[in-house]
Amino acid sequence: MGGGKFVRRLSCWQQMANRLAHIGWLILLVSVAFMLVGSAAIAVWNPDTNSPPAETTECENPPCFGGGGMPGVADLPTVLAFVGYGLAVLLSVPSGLLGAWRVLRGRWRLGLPGLLVVVAPLLFIAGIELVPHVVNPCLAADLTRDELPGFCEHTESGGDIGGRVHALHHAVIGALPMAWLYTWALRRWQPDVVRKW
Secondary structure, three states: OOHHHHHHHHHHHHHHHHHHHHHHHHHHHHHHHHHHHHHHHHHHHOOOOOOOOOOOOOOOOOOOOOOOOOOOHHHHHHHHHHHHHHHHHHHHHHHHHHHHHHHHOOOHHHHHHHHHHHHHHHHHHHHHHHHHHHOOHHHHHHHOOOOOOOOEEEEOOEEEEOHHHHHHHHHHHHHHHHHHHHHHHHHHHOHHHHOOO
16 A cells, blocks of 8 residues: 555544544543433422431442442433443543554554543543542541531441432532643644534
């Protein structure tokens, strides 16, 4: 295969990878919006009038949502958002493969932005799970031995946002800033992904 033909084919592959990554980025943003709206609706219309279920240390029927069993209506904003996040990761794989291929060939400047497209959604998912547990007013109150606010509960790992506002906390403190950071990184280092096609 001639060098010019290979370069044109590589350019076509890059355009297709960028289109898939663009669709994945849009799905990720829609998933964040769905998680925000859905978890806010659950927080408003799902009163915590019952005492929370007793903590179980083992799950008898995985997956265990809300103490065990299959997800309920209150879990749907989180579950469906994570399906969207997973789809965004899958759609970014072609960009990651092209980026890895370029890095292995010593073309770091062209390869690293492609790797960003696949690594950033994975960091996004880790961030929306970790950041809300670090930025947690219940944990601070628990560490200072103050009385926990009404929206907090005691868990094995200390104070945590409880019940109906837990998913909303993850959406506002985790998903929203991580989506902004991901979009900022794409605009800076891989602008072809966020451009309109």
